[in-house]
Amino acid sequence: MKRVIILISILAVTLLSSLVISFVAEITVPRSLRDLSKYYIANTIIDTASPESVAAIVWDYRGLDTVYETLVLYLAIVGGLAIFTIKGGFPRGEPMGLTELSRNATKIIVLLIATVSAAIAFHGHLTPGGGFPGGSALAVATMLIIPVYSVNILLEKGITSTKLVAIRGFALTGLGLVALLPVVKGLEIVTNQKFYPGFLNGVVISGSISLYNLLEFLAVASGFTAVALYLSIPEELYKGEVRD
Amino acid sequence: MKFVIEEFTYVLIICVLIINALISIYGIVYRRSLTKKLLSLTVLSDTVFVAIILAGFIFTYPIVPPVYSDIRGADKDFLLNHASDPLPQALVLTGIVIGLAVNALIAFGIIQVYRLTGTIDARKAVKSLLEEGVE
Numbered sequence: 001m002k003r004v005i006i007l008i009s010i011l012a013v014t015l016l017s018s019l020v021i022s023f024v025a026e027i028t029v030p031r032s033l034r035d036l037s038k039y040y041i042a043n044t045i046i047d048t049a050s051p052e053s054v055a056a057i058v059w060d061y062r063g064l065d066t067v068y069e070t071l072v073l074y075l076a077i078v079g080g081l082a083i084f085t086i087k088g089g090f091p092r093g094e095p096m097g098l099t100e101l102s103r104n105a106t107k108i109i110v111l112l113i114a115t116v117s118a119a120i121a122f123h124g125h126l127t128p129g130g131g132f133p134g135g136s137a138l139a140v141a142t143m144l145i146i147p148v149y150s151v152n153i154l155l156e157k158g159i160t161s162t163k164l165v166a167i168r169g170f171a172l173t174g175l176g177l178v179a180l181l182p183v184v185k186g187l188e189i190v191t192n193q194k195f196y197p198g199f200l201n202g203v204v205i206s207g208s209i210s211l212y213n214l215l216e217f218l219a220v221a222s223g224f225t226a227v228a229l230y231l232s233i234p235e236e237l238y239k240g241e242v243r244d
Numbered sequence: 245m246k247f248v249i250e251e252f253t254y255v256l257i258i259c260v261l262i263i264n265a266l267i268s269i270y271g272i273v274y275r276r277s278l279t280k281k282l283l284s285l286t287v288l289s290d291t292v293f294v295a296i297i298l299a300g301f302i303f304t305y306p307i308v309p310p311v312y313s314d315i316r317g318a319d320k321d322f323l324l325n326h327a328s329d330p331l332p333q334a335l336v337l338t339g340i341v342i343g344l345a346v347n348a349l350i351a352f353g354i355i356q357v358y359r360l361t362g363t364i365d366a367r368k369a370v371k372s373l374l375e376e377g378v379e
Contacts, residue, residue, distance in 0.1 A: 014263050018256040027251045029303045037300070037329040041310050042320060051312035053330035058337060069338045076345035080352040128309055132341045204315055220341070227348055231355075238359055 049198025050125045050206035058130065059209045063190035067179050070216065074172055077223045081165070084230045086241055090161055091233060095152040106148040113141040121217035125206035131213040135220025142225040151232040164226040171218035178211050250303055257298060264291045278354045278364045282347065289343045293336045300329025 021027070033041070040061065041053050048056040058066050097103065121134025145154060182191035196207035268291065271284025301307075310327040313319055358364050361372040 010263060010267070014259050015256070018252065018259040021259070022248075022252040022255040025255075027255055029250050029254045030301070031303050033302060033324070033327070033329055037310075037331055038324055040330055041323050041327055044310075045312060045315065045317045051315055051317075053310035053327075054333045054337065057330055057334035062334065066338055069342055072342050073345040076342075076349045080349045083352045083356050126311075128311060130337070132337060136341075136344070224348075235359075 048192055048206060048209065049204065050209050051204070052125055052127065054128065055125050055130055055206070055209055055213070059212045060190075060192045060207075063179070063192070063208075063212075066212075067175070067190060070172065070175060070219065073220070073223070074168075077168075077227060080227060081161075081230060084233070084238075086233065086237060090155065090229070091237055092155055093152055093234075095150045095156070097150040097153070098148050102148055106144055110141045110144060113137060113144070117141070117217075117221070121213055122210070124213035125209040126204065131216025132220055134213070135217045136224060138217070138221040139224030139228065143228045146228060146232050151229060154229070159225070159229075161226050161229050164222040164229070167222040168219050168226070171215045171222065175212060175215045175219065178208050178215065254303075261291050261295050261298070276365045276367060278357060278366055278369070281366070282350055282354060285350070286343070286347055289339075293339060293343075296332045296336050296339075300332035302328060 040057060044053045044056040045051055048060040050056045050060070117134045117137035119134075120129035120137060121131050124130030124134065142154070142159075179190045182195040183189055185195060187194055190208075192207040192209065196211070197205070198207050199205065265288060268284040268288035272281050272288065275281055275284065304326055306326060307328055308323070308326050310323060310330040310333075312323065354364060357369050361369045363369050363372065
């Protein structure tokens with residue numbers, strides 16, 4: 001009862017305060033864009049060869065911010081995996097998993113998720129999306145496989161945490177190289193159109209933006225899959241480690 | 245003094261965001277459970293993201309994403325008048341990913357605290373860790 005009263009009073013305060021403010025104060029809602037945003041939208045195709053302004057800002061106009069932000073993501077996941085490190089490698093056991101029905105349904109769903117995540121990542125320079133959302137979507141597929149098929153199936157198929165961390169390292173090195181390569185020609189770091197081609201055989205690739213999206217897709221997907229693998233290690237093992 | 249539905253909606257969203265932020269700050273500060281603190285933190289960060297997106301929203305009809313449908317830029321004038329602001333969207337995109345990674349790190353930390361102390365109550369966990377340190 002007490003909770004219901006608190007909830008109703010919060011709702012009442014929110015509604016009443018917004019009613020009073022919108023009646024009394026002179027509120028003007030924004031109806032046009034700021035000049036900076038207009039610049040980004042007007043020049044995105046000329047500057048970056050990408051029809052998607054958000055991807056252009058993320059990987060070109062403010063590309064250096066995003067490179068450092070990827071470093072934060074990398075360090076956070078490395079920190080998490082460091083806490084969870086156990087002696088003697090990743091434990092393996094007998095695969096268990098759920099029933100045949102849920103397994104078959106999961107097969108279809110995982111295929112769909114993989115396709116959609118690839119579409120999100122590889123069309124990131126043309127449509128809303130990009131490496132981050134695509135990679136996170138692909139990691140969801142692994143998180144679905146772990147409860148339905150058990151983590152041991154993944155390990156048997158060769159998807160181990162060592163390999164995932166290696167893929168992640170490879171993708172991040174590639175990302176750093178794509179950002180640094182223009183320096184060889186005396187251009188600024190994270191240069192796009194002056195160094196990378198915008199079109200390849202008539203197909204829009206938006207220079208480095210599609211490369212960044214591809215590498216970020218690999219880095220995010222492998223990073224979060226590694227996190228999911230480590231989170232699925234049986235609790236007894238860790239308790240033994242802590243006691244030691 | 246006049247009532248316009250657009251202005252009321254705008255103010256209502258701002259009020260909801262403020263109240264949401266206050267409740268999540270209460271959760272972070274007063275809740276004892278570390279998991280509930282983490283949940284409150286995610287609600288707070290999502291509230292901030294919605295606030296940033298709201299800063300880039302414009303009240304025109306129709307409102308479209310800032311994406312050209314033509315690589316030659318034929319719909320430039322339409323987009324300049326009807327597209328939402330791309331800059332806050334880009335900031336929020338990177339913010340979400342950093343938030344996800346940091347939340348994963350905090351979740352790892354909470355699991356580790358549970359393993360070491362057997363509780364996720366913040367005060368009991370600190371007490372237990374201090375006692376172990378004294379021994």
